[in-house]
Amino acid sequence: MAEELRKAGFSGRILDSSSADFAAASRRFSAISEARARYISFPKTPEDVSTAIVYASKAKLEIAVKCGGHHASGANSVEDGLIIDLSELRGVALNKERTEVTIGGGCLWEDVYTFLRNDGLACIGGGVHNVGVGGHITGGGYGPLTQKYGMACDNVISATVVLADGRILRASDTENSDLLWGIKGGSSNFGVVVKLVLKTVPDPGPWVFRSIALSPSDLPTIIPRFVEHCNNNEKKSEEVVLAFLNFVRGPHNEPLTLLNFTLCGSVDKFSGLFKYFLEGLNPLGDTTTNYPSLVELSHALDELLLAGPDRIATAGLPIVKISSKLIEGLWQRWLDYTNSNPDAVNTKIVFELHKTTRHRPEASCLRVTEPVHNMLLISAEHNEAKNDAVALDWVHETAQLVRQRQVKDWGKDLGVWANACMLNETSEDCWGLNYPRLQKLKAKYDPTCVFNRFFPIEPRRSRI
Structure with a gap:
């Protein structure tokens, strides 16, 4: 070859x-x-x-x-x-006006943030440094600036895409706009994205990351406060970038709840927020770290996300709101799974709350168009290959239970977030009502399904 x-x-x-x-x-x-x-x-x-x-x-x-x-x-x-x-395609360049950054399709977010830092700039990207830009953006893209500027795909100006027949096309609002719509949420189903042009914004740092460890006995107190914060949008702000509620195991495999905050600005301005969450509690651990820019902030979750077993099965779901019953049910389900499977003690469930904003949701194929929603991440982690099937089933079943609970509590099912899901979810789960339009787009740009590894889309031509 x-x-x-x-x-x-x-x-x-x-x-x-x-x-x-x-x-x-x-x-x-x-x-x-x-x-x-x-x-x-x-x-x-x-x-x-x-x-x-x-x-x-x-x-x-x-x-x-x-x-x-x-x-x-x-x-x-x-x-x-x-x-x-694509790891050799990692060039980064800023336009003369400093309003746009052009990045290679193989860049990691740390490449982009590091390049922009000297100019005091940022772009709407991911929260973890070694995540690939191309996959993150074409899958939608949540991150530290989502609450103010929308998702990463909402801030794409143009993309250069290599198609199944080898043609190299530029996609923007004015040329091949249907292709741009498809790759903003449709991932690699239509071609290989080799270049992206993104909007830049001022880096709003400094940033603060605070992590608070709580015992299970604190759950009856913390759950109602967390639910109120999630469901009352008036309590959220652009400065409180993310609030995490994590189910994890401690150093001796004891069950813990981690309450994490990613904040923009000095820690002193958030005293009221911390009082609301922590009054009357005695945390087992409490650490605060300051970060001058997105470069450093993108390493804040290294210990939580990058350490642990090699075998991981995941699911991600956009959720409208949360309820105490949902959190309590997932806590018990997580306890049962990790207690009965010693190889799975590193498994995590993460409620990720942020004031998500969607800018022009009609300009992307993402299923979720809710102006305000949150995320739930499920990560089954283990070491032995013999437990792969069990982990995949548990993650899938947990995701389905959450979706059913969302319909029961709030009357809405936002589907799944494809960028964090295994392939046992369906393409319709990922794209909902946009799927038929994606099928027609597939017939136009990749009719023989050369690109079929990511929630494959079945081509369907328009009937005349």
Whole structure:
């Protein structure tokens, strides 16, 4: 393959199973998502991506696209196929007016934040430094500035996409606008995003991250306060970026609740917030860390998110509101699962509350258009491959129970957040009423389903 690709003009590296760094290049954030590809390519240019796609199609090799490698479903790996690893496409440039940043499709958020920091700027991106920009944005993109500026995909000006037939197109509001709509939430279903132009904003830092550990005996007190804060939008502000309620195990496997806050500004201005949540409680631990910019803030959750077992199954759900019954039910379900499965003690459930804002939700294919909503993340973590199926089932069943509870309590089901889900959810779960339109778009840009690793969309042409 390498020789044929070179003759076709491919300029990047190509690995196979005999290459010294093949095993390292095959690793992913979750070992569940790893597969043994036949080849791994590292394109240096959009033209390289085009060459690799055309070759793979002729050779009948299935394609997977890898940016940061965080998606736990296996969408970024493929057995006996070709992986297009975008890690060489990591250029970042600022326009003269400093209002737009152009980034390569293989960038990580730390690349972008570090580049913008010297100009006192930021963009609407993710909260964890080593998440890939391309996958995060094309999956929607929640982050520290979502409550003020919308989701990451809401702030895309244009994208350069390599299609299934090798063509390289620019998508914006004025050219190929249907393609732009599709990749803003449709992930890699329509092509490989090799370049993005994003809006910039002033970095509103400094930032504060506070983490408070509470015992299970505090739950009857903290749950009503958390519910009130979540459901009363007047209590939220742009400065209280995120409030997390986490179910985790402590250093001796004891069940704990972590109450985490990501805040914008000096910690002193949030004394009223902390009094509201903590009055009458005796935390087991309480740490506050100050961060000057998004670069440092993007490392705040390293210990919680990046340490632990290699095998992870996840689900993410947009939720309208929460209820005490929902939290209590999930707490008991988490306790039962982790108590009965010693290999799963690192499993987490995270309520992520923020005053999410959607800017022009009609301009993306995301299912969730609620102007105010929150997120629930479920992460089943373990070490042994024999427990993969159990973890996948538990995560899926938990997500379904939450969706049923949302309908019962609030009369709304916002589906699932594809960027955090395994492939046992359906494409209709991800995109809802937008799915038929996505099917027509698939028929236009990828009728033979060259890109089919991420919640595949079945092409359907319009009837005349």
